Amino acid sequence: MSQNHQRIHIIAIGGAVMSSLAVALKKKGMYVTGSDDKIYDPAASLLSKHDLFPEQVGWQADNIDESLDAVIVGMHAKADNPELVKAQALGLKIWSYPEFIRSQSEKKQRIVIAGSHGKTTITGIIIHVLNYWNRSFDYVIGAKIEGIDETIQLSDAPIIIIEGDEYFTSPLDPEPKFLKYDHHIALISGTAWDHINVYPTEDSYLRQFKKLADNTPKAGSLIYCNEDSHAKKIASKEVEDVKATPYETPKYKVKDGRFIINGDIPVALFGRHNMQNLEGARIVLDRIGITKEQFYEAIPSFKGAYKRNNLLAENASTAVYTDFAHAPSKLAATSAALKELHPKRKLTACYELHTFSSLNKDFLANYAGTFKSPDSAIVYYDNQLIEEKNYAPITLEDIRSSFKRKDIQVFTDSGELETYLRGQQWQDQDLIFMSSGTFGGLDLASIAHHIVQ
Incomplete structure (x- = not known):
């Protein structure tokens, strides 16, 4: 963890990711404060558990002063937020959370899981399998899964798995979050127009995923669902020195109320789309050294992400x-x-x-x-x-x-x-x-x- 930002204030600390980020930074020894106008569970309980719940709910310009090394702003805050405005006036370092995650991942292999649907489940599968095999890694995920306490982990691990959101980065930056991570490996699960308050047309929405694909560096990998017409069109374009790998729904069967894959492996997930998600995760894991045999040993114990099926x-x-x-x-x-x-x-x-x-x-x-x-x-x-x-x-x-x-x-x-x-x-x-x-x-x-x- 960088030693340059020891006193951090988080604007919009009540979000699922922002509250977990606050906990992760406190565990790294930083002095962390935060604010929000509304904080609900599970974030409220998490913040209280770690003595990070704001003394007063609401935006308070007095929370910001020159003793702070940096401010991290969440997308829930607006551009005229009084704390953000004061931080700008004082010339403090202001991070969006994806930019901050990127700053802490400079020497890591960065893997971004993107898509209109399936990205939380795919990210959760990857985290579960890596945990099963006791691999060292960091992660950012938008929902809790069994076996992890928080939704963000930052350490000295050599890789980081990031659920990449296409929504805007912060009130100061309308670019999608997933463009901020400078991925080495990216997966696009599928696309379906959403967030019309930010992307008023389907084309403007799909263009963000094209930017993600185009940002894949030389010697990087781009993995995409071949059964999604938009993802296929975006990611299958041949690019020099970029390995593009399609995936499709694997063969499966339903027996006694359970989905069975790879011949005889029962899984807790159900539905064709989740079998597709399993295959996407398997391809990513193959890129980072998890064999097919290891994947199928680990996957029966994956129970799914919080609030997903x-x-x-x-x-x-x-x-x-x-x-x-x-x-x-x-x-x-x-x-x-x-x-x-x-x-x-x-x-x-x-x-x-x-x-x-x-x-x-x-x-x-x-x-x-x-x-x-x-x-x-x-x-x-x-x-x-x-x-x-x-x-x-x-x-x-x-x-x-x-x-x-x-x-x-x-x-x-x-x-x-x-x-x-x-x-x-x-x-x-x-x-x-x-x-x-x-x-x-x-x-x-x-x-x-x-x-x-």
């Missing part, structure tokens, strides 16, 4: 899952995966419109056909959130016509949604909750246990 409760005929699906491609893949896992059961899929893109009336057409797999489809959104953000109103007909499904049920009141779900008959039927939000604060675990009992 997590089982909440089950009995002999019903299972309830939750998934961090917040884009059209993820909605379609997750629904299809559950139908493949339990083909004899009916499936009810409950999806929350929560992100900027999904709540934008003009974006809704991108959901056309994504709800083909479920037998029953439910959409929930919070009208108050739409009003607060000054978005155009969304109607029931808007959703039914956009999803191309006339029987879709729509709820805007979380209490009514809960009452409906608790009142249904769930014999031989599964339920999946999909969202990056909270369904208006519903206790999904309580609902799940009521259903299976």
Whole structure:
């Protein structure tokens, strides 16, 4: 760790990655403070556990003074943030978190996992397998996985695995985070237009992944999903001294409610898209010295990333899952995966419109056909959130016509949604909750246990 930045203040410390970064820096012996206007669990508990929770929630210009060696700013902060403005006025060193991670990775082999979907799971698989074989490595991942305490590790390890986000770097820098790491190896899992508040057209979104591919250095590696048309077009372009490697969904089967790969290896993950993610991770690991045999020995014990296809409760005929699906491609893949896992059961899929893109009336057409797999489809959104953000109103007909499904049920009141779900008959039927939000604060675990009992 560099000795030049011993006193660090983190603006927007309440984010999942920023809170983990704060812990990682404190463990390295740095004096760390931070601020945010809203801090929720699990970040709140993590910060409290390590005595890093701000004394006062909110932005305070007094947090910034010349005693600081540097300020790290998260994307949640805005350009007019009073702490950021004061740091600029004082001429302090200001890092975005990807730039800071890059500064701590100068002598490491940098591996970036990118894509509109699958990148968290692929990164988690790589971390799990490296841990299984006791390899020395650092990492940055956007969700917790079993076997790691925090989502960031910084040490003197020779390699670092980074989940590369295409969202902008900071309020001062609109470039995608994944361009800041100067990768040696990059993987592009697949692309589907998202973040329309930053990328107003599909072309502007896809262009960022092309930049990532073009930034692959000589003697570097570019790994891409050959079954994704955009990733294939972006990454298969022949570049001198760059090794481009495609991957595809491996052969698999479903037996007794388990997905089986490589002939007889059972895995906890399910769904065709996750079998594809496993193969992408395997190719990356092959590049850094993990053999095929080692991979298949380690992978049965991988339980998945936090909030990705997590089982909440089950009995002999019903299972309830939750998934961090917040884009059209993820909605379609997750629904299809559950139908493949339990083909004899009916499936009810409950999806929350929560992100900027999904709540934008003009974006809704991108959901056309994504709800083909479920037998029953439910959409929930919070009208108050739409009003607060000054978005155009969304109607029931808007959703039914956009999803191309006339029987879709729509709820805007979380209490009514809960009452409906608790009142249904769930014999031989599964339920999946999909969202990056909270369904208006519903206790999904309580609902799940009521259903299976």
